[in-house]
Amino acid sequence: MIKRIFLFQVLLLQFSGIIFAIVLEELSSEKMGVARYLTFKKQEFELGLFTPLNVQIFTFIMAAGAIICIALLIKKGRFMAILFAALINMVGLLFIQLKLELHAYHFFLIGLFIMIIVQYGWMIYFYYINKHRDKEYREKPNF
């Protein structure tokens, strides 16, 4: 039970960034304070976390992540966790390349980063579970 609750919380954390960005984007057309805050944060992000160099690095990391995930998919076959990780990486790449006109643009990117990082966690988790199952299966005596 505790394990399930923990896993549910991780799942919630994975999507929290994107949900937060969607809420901010919605509010930015309704509340002047939110719109101005996002303009201020945009400027702050462009001078800090999302400088042109950092954006290039993020693009490279995401591209590499997508390639590795696709390679793993080909090697391991159908594996939902890897497929999803590859998809988020590609969506992230698209987000960066298209430079969408969103008030909460940088918050969407941060949300995607959170999703990718947590997804890598899921991949490792599922990899160990499967490995453990295989081991158990192999160790089971055949009657």
Next chain:
Amino acid sequence: MVLRRKAILFLLLSCLLVLSACSNVSKASNQKGKKKESTNQVQSMKTEDLKTKIGKNDWVIVDTRSNDAFNGWPLDGVQRGGHIKGAVDFSANWLKVVVDQKEKKLTDTLKSKGITSDKNVILYDANGKDAQTVADFLNKEGFKKLFTYDVKDWAANQNLAMENYPNYEMLVPVSWVNDLSKNNNNGKPYKIFEASWGDEAKDYKAGHIPGAVHINTDEVEEGPVWNRLKDKELEKFALKNGITTDTTVVLYGSDSMPAFRVAVILKYMGVKDVRVVNGGFTAWKNASYDVETKANSKESVPAFGAVVPANPGYIIDLPEAKEILANKDTSTLVDIRSWDEYIGKISGYDYIKAKGRLAGAVWGHAGSDSGNLEDFRNIDNTMRSGADILAMWEKDGIKPENKLAFYCGTGWRAAEVLFYADVLGLKNIALYDGGWNEWSMNSSNPVEKGEPNKK
């Protein structure tokens, strides 16, 4: 035996009933008497008597009409607009307002205007209702020495002094706006705008003055500094909205601050006749005029009629603000933010991190927070009286004869105060557009925090 006992009981009960009824009647008649007595306390005054009371310390003359009439508009059939020289304002309209802590706010207002129960209070109006309404209120507050007066008599005599603000016409009553629509401004071009933030203006959609067009404040300013747009862009804005230098522009909003912001920018651009509705849309609704919900589209014009800005001194920028700070003897940079923002306790905004004030700026009052301006507004959101504003500034060492540049966080509150200063006829005034937001973006600009040292 039982029948006898019942009869006695019935008799006793009847007596009790008759007695209690009598006591109620006497109570009611007492109350009636009291009420009659209180109404009797309010005597009407004649012009000759009133003349002898002006300037006496134990007498106070109170204008109970609307704020617009006090400012200078000849309303309710008076021959001359404005108020009796030396009179203070306490409008009967304020008693109808629904706000939190209304009683406290009203009693504080009475106190601040010197209307105290130890004085003889002359209440005047022009409609025969307002003075009595205020008299009833003051009676409840314990005022005994009350008098009423019809200001029409005073206004009819040209020899008797009346005061109005030099530019009172900039701030218009809703009746004037209604007449403007009805008579089509006598054929001259005019536009009515509802100013508020956002394309999806909820306030505008909910209902607006018939014929009004929505202006989004983002049409005249842009982030991250939130200064006015460049002059070329402002001209485009004017053309898109059908505004020329000769258009009579009337602005209003549910909150008037955005209307004042746009008004100040239009005056800077060179529009000659810019007006703001005193009291905003609430005043329009309270007057029960028609309200329209259909969205009106913008009608463009081909030319503005002048090079923007035709009135460049009305809005200044950072270099001019520094010049003002350097010439403290003849000019003052006036901080129109809350005290907590001024002393650097808070920034007042989510999108401004820095706290403090421009080094050398003088506090010119504002309100409880960055969205309010209570120190310059009456309880019904009309403009506070000029005497009150100037007295407030005098205490802070702000001299009206100096060059005054007002600033706030991003130029909304300061724009409203600049407009009021203009209404009062102050000559050398400007808005420092960038305000604290722009100033604090450059760490080399000198900043002060804490309470100022008084010399």
